[in-house]
Amino acid sequence: MTLIKIDRQTWVDGIEKAKSAYRVFGPVKENNDHEFKLLAKGEMPDFNCQNTRMSPKAIIYPQSQIMFTYSLDESKDDCRIMKEVENATSPQVAVGVRPCDALAFPIVRRNFDSPEYQDTYWIKAYEATTFVGLACNAACSTCFCTSAGTGPFGETGLDILLVQDGDTLYAKTLTPKGEALAASAGWSSPAASDVSARLETLKTAAEASVTAAVSTDKLKDKVLLDLYEAPFWEEEAFSCINCGTCTYVCPTCWCFDVQDETHGKSGIRMRNWDSCMFPLFTHHASGHNPRHNNYERLRQRFMHKLKYYVDKYDSGIQCVGCGRCIRLCPVNIDIRRICDKMNSFDAKSCACDVASS
Amino acid sequence: MIEYTAKIKEIANRLLSEGKVEMVIGFRKGTVPMMNQPHYATSAASVNELIWDSNCAINLANYVTDKKGTIGIVAKGCDSRNLVTHIIENKIKREQLVIIGVPCTGMIDRHKISSMIGKDILAIDESGETITVSGAGFSEKIIKNDVLQENCASCAHRNPIIYDELIGDKVAEKTYVDPYASVRRVEAMTPGDKWKYIEELLAPCIRCYACRNACPLCYCPTCFVDESKPQWVGKSQDSIDVRTFHLLRAYHCAGRCTDCGACERVCPMSIKIREFTKKLNKDCQELYGWEAGLTLDQRPPLDSFKTDDPQEFIK
Numbered sequence: 001m002t003l004i005k006i007d008r009q010t011w012v013d014g015i016e017k018a019k020s021a022y023r024v025f026g027p028v029k030e031n032n033d034h035e036f037k038l039l040a041k042g043e044m045p046d047f048n049c050q051n052t053r054m055s056p057k058a059i060i061y062p063q064s065q066i067m068f069t070y071s072l073d074e075s076k077d078d079c080r081i082m083k084e085v086e087n088a089t090s091p092q093v094a095v096g097v098r099p100c101d102a103l104a105f106p107i108v109r110r111n112f113d114s115p116e117y118q119d120t121y122w123i124k125a126y127e128a129t130t131f132v133g134l135a136c137n138a139a140c141s142t143c144f145c146t147s148a149g150t151g152p153f154g155e156t157g158l159d160i161l162l163v164q165d166g167d168t169l170y171a172k173t174l175t176p177k178g179e180a181l182a183a184s185a186g187w188s189s190p191a192a193s194d195v196s197a198r199l200e201t202l203k204t205a206a207e208a209s210v211t212a213a214v215s216t217d218k219l220k221d222k223v224l225l226d227l228y229e230a231p232f233w234e235e236e237a238f239s240c241i242n243c244g245t246c247t248y249v250c251p252t253c254w255c256f257d258v259q260d261e262t263h264g265k266s267g268i269r270m271r272n273w274d275s276c277m278f279p280l281f282t283h284h285a286s287g288h289n290p291r292h293n294n295y296e297r298l299r300q301r302f303m304h305k306l307k308y309y310v311d312k313y314d315s316g317i318q319c320v321g322c323g324r325c326i327r328l329c330p331v332n333i334d335i336r337r338i339c340d341k342m343n344s345f346d347a348k349s350c351a352c353d354v355a356s357s
Numbered sequence: 358m359i360e361y362t363a364k365i366k367e368i369a370n371r372l373l374s375e376g377k378v379e380m381v382i383g384f385r386k387g388t389v390p391m392m393n394q395p396h397y398a399t400s401a402a403s404v405n406e407l408i409w410d411s412n413c414a415i416n417l418a419n420y421v422t423d424k425k426g427t428i429g430i431v432a433k434g435c436d437s438r439n440l441v442t443h444i445i446e447n448k449i450k451r452e453q454l455v456i457i458g459v460p461c462t463g464m465i466d467r468h469k470i471s472s473m474i475g476k477d478i479l480a481i482d483e484s485g486e487t488i489t490v491s492g493a494g495f496s497e498k499i500i501k502n503d504v505l506q507e508n509c510a511s512c513a514h515r516n517p518i519i520y521d522e523l524i525g526d527k528v529a530e531k532t533y534v535d536p537y538a539s540v541r542r543v544e545a546m547t548p549g550d551k552w553k554y555i556e557e558l559l560a561p562c563i564r565c566y567a568c569r570n571a572c573p574l575c576y577c578p579t580c581f582v583d584e585s586k587p588q589w590v591g592k593s594q595d596s597i598d599v600r601t602f603h604l605l606r607a608y609h610c611a612g613r614c615t616d617c618g619a620c621e622r623v624c625p626m627s628i629k630i631r632e633f634t635k636k637l638n639k640d641c642q643e644l645y646g647w648e649a650g651l652t653l654d655q656r657p658p659l660d661s662f663k664t665d666d667p668q669e670f671i672k
Contacts, residue, residue: 278566279583332388
């Protein structure tokens with residue numbers, strides 16, 4: 001680990017230099033909001049934002065992705081043979097990834113890169129990417145990263161962590177990938193010896209600025225079916241309109257649907273983000289839908305993130321506290337409220353309530 | 358408008374205790390500023406959560422679709438017009454509803470205020486026509502009229518059309534504001550420019566379907582984009598499929614849309630979805646002299662046939 005000082009001009013020059021070896025993504029302001037985009041020549045990442053509207057997950061896992069092509073032309077030898085599309089991502093950098101979003105990649109990796117199953121599309125893109133984080137000096141009011149496994153200066157999932165101190169950036173290289181990027185960008189001036197202490201002060205202040213929190217300590221010990229059958233789901237789901245906003249803006253939602261599209265005699269097999277909020281997500285070919293009611297779909301989303309994942313991986317919740325779903329839910333379904341309800345749920349007292357009423 | 362809260366609670370308690378309704382649908386205070394949450398009350402404790410202010414923009418008619426039993430529902434002008442449409446379209450029976458009418462002075466535009474302030478808003482207070490927005494180290498006063506949702510700024514039906522209880526005195530309707538200025542701009546474009554305009558308008562769409570799901574008109578058991586046997590529309594981000602969804606959805610709303618603005622309010626990508634429905638509202642007004650949701654006594658023009666229906670547009 002090295003601590004590097006980057007002044008304004010070195011930063012701008014370094015990003016341009018990096019573009020000759022990497023495709024560089026960063027937050028850019030579009031209309032009123034910031035989104036991660038591939039930066040054109042001369043275009044700089046704009047750090048004058050907190051969390052981007054959409055998470056950076058699409059850099060690794062695009063909303064629509066072609067996996068195979070096929071032909072239906074009987075006169076061809078390869079008729080009806082699925083051919084994998086060229087699946088190699090050239091080296092790329094995601095600059096300005098907030099620590100919450102950075103933690104999402106190792107979380108999602110548990111699904112896409114497991115001992116039993118390797119998703120070649122996700123893995124190749126992930127391995128080709130260098131993650132350059134940007135520490136948050138102040139949290140948004142909806143941020144609860146410090147109770148979701150990371151913090152405003154969290155390093156998990158990152159190759160470099162940048163810290164902004166006025167006009168100066170400090171870069172902490174965390175992995176060989178990060179060192180390679182720093183070398184390629186020409187960021188090499190060691191920071192003065194007292195900078196570490198300064199960054200600690202910034203970190204402490206940043207952590208203190210996180211005012212929202214969730215309690216997750218009891219989730220693991222809950223009986224799964226007790227939570228599943230808890231009486232609060234229908235009430236909490238009343239306002240839910242079952243749109244896909246929460247799942248699509250979420251950095252850790254990974255579900256997709258596979259679709260074939262044929263045009264004339266050729267076609268593509270692709271995958272598209274899907275959402276457990278949609279009835280079609282679980283619609284069986286028979287016509288039966290095991291999650292027919294809207295509360296069942298809402299329950300699935302929260303049970304997956306806050307119970308099934310917790311039980312399966314024993315590694316915290318499948319949520320990084322970025323707060324996007326809270327800010328963007330059209331009807332104010334708040335994961336903090338649901339998580340606290342789940343964490344404090346007492347099946348016994350509930351059963352007594354029902355019995356006595 | 359905030360003084361309505363006490364009155365709403367009083368009526369809700371009365372309706373529930375007299376057994377006139379099984380639940381009262383209204384709003385409760387949200388966990389983040391400018392985001393009240395649709396809420397149902399069945400007990401004194403849940404009635405106590407009911408609230409009214411300028412952040413109650415979600416259309417509550419969406420929450421009574423095909424519901425059984427008797428329901429009290431808080432309804433501002435646009436909600437009441439969608440209740441009329443629901444009754445006409447047999448999605449709820451008039452006798453199931455006790456409509457608690459709210460004369461409305463408009464809802465505030467959370468997208469507009471957020472981009473105007475540009476900082477993390479922690480609290481929002483309103484007093485009469487003044488909105489105070491505050492956060493870490495700032496507090497700004499805004500005139501409510503300057504930050505109304507666009508549909509509210511040109512709303513001509515602020516008072517409920519049908520109601521059983523009225524929460525306060527009727528408010529004066531606004532002097533006419535042309536709701537169709539932007540439609541006229543698009544109408545004047547060349548086909549190429551129109552195409553480009555629509556393409557750019559829809560480019561940010563992520564197909565979350567929040568617009569459709571927040572819309573009281575979109576109650577099809579299976580939306581055409583969700584049909585799988587056969588599948589009518591592709592599922593990717595292909596711009597043709599995205600456009601197909603938005604344009605067909607708009608046409609399904611022709612002659613039914615009350616311009617409540619729910620679609621635009623809920624869009625996480627701030628897409629101006631009303632550009633489509635407004636065009637169809639304008640056509641309905643010009644061709645049939647029709648505005649949706651104003652009467653229970655007349656079938657909407659597009660679900661009835663008359664020999665003197667206009668047909669100049671058929672080419």
